[in-house]
Amino acid sequence: MSDTLTLLEELIKRKSITPVDAGCQDIVAKRLKPLGFKEERMNFAKTKNIWLRRGEAAPLFVFLGHTDVVPPGPLDAWHSPPFEPTVRDGRLFGRGAADMKSGIACFMTACERFLANHPEHKGSIALMLTSDEEGPATHGVVKVVEVLENRNEKIDWCLVGEPSSDLSVGDVVRVGRRGSLCAVLTIHGIQGHVAFPDIADNPIHSFAPALAELTRENWCNGNDFFPPTRLQVSNINSGTGAENIIPGSVDALFNLRFSSELDADTIKQRCVTILDKYNFNYDLEWRLSGNPFITRQGELIDAAHIAIKKVTGNETLNDTGGGTSDGRFIAPTGAQVLELGPLNESIHKINENVIIEDLEPLSHIYENMLVELLVSG
């Protein structure tokens, strides 16, 4: 049994449902401190954050990850208990196996081998872990970055161990993410009897043509790095349940995943322009959960491609798909950011798992990236 697998099992046993860390960060600290990493806890509200840095020189390479996991869902649907790591058919099952405790276990064993072989490497290595990535992410990486920025501690390269891979480990790396903008729209009408529509005002009927235009709109065509921007309606609620009442209002939730061709203010303005064409009263509230970010090129991407080729023999694809990630808080500091981790096929699902044979290659890819950036470069 490999060190990485043993470590991963230890982490999965901790029931760290967001924002609980359940001692995961203690496991990492205990293992890395003897190698010269200095430990700093930066806890905010219920969120646990840890900053482990070895060395003071620039450039600084950071492994970024989260110890929290999403809730398991119905326990009887799991083939083995979600917080009892279980090996079956060459896979390790458990909540967090892919997202992203395997990334963290690989960070640790990569550091151990790298430091054994290159104790005099240039620059510094750090790990930044939070227990608030799957939740609102308000007291996690965003706060730690604030602390680092205030004391002028600059990250040069940030590797996020999120599950980026599609069919085989390292086949896809994420070099950016789309932005995410959410809207809550309420259309006001006048409630009444369906038999007397002239003295009521049906907000569903008012909204229908505006909804059609919002969903038909070509927001942008994307660019070399991003797909076209799309608006998706996630919820529409209206009506009392009775068949003879015209409802008084409609609530609609929608979200746009947007490319670097657009910004939140432009999108908001364009939405308002569309809604104002139609004759109804409405309230509109926005929540920006992340701006788009992109690392177009640089040593970090080069190092990832070289390391993946060396370990797996395969070429890798730069991609910007998927949801938002904590990389969105690091990118604005000017750091190069890249996400590279195991297969993402089972993340957030019942029976989440990781292919055991993928663990050592992933750990070796991380180690080789350190060699590229802090020894050879």
Ligand SMILES: [Zn+2]
């Ligand atoms: Zn994750």
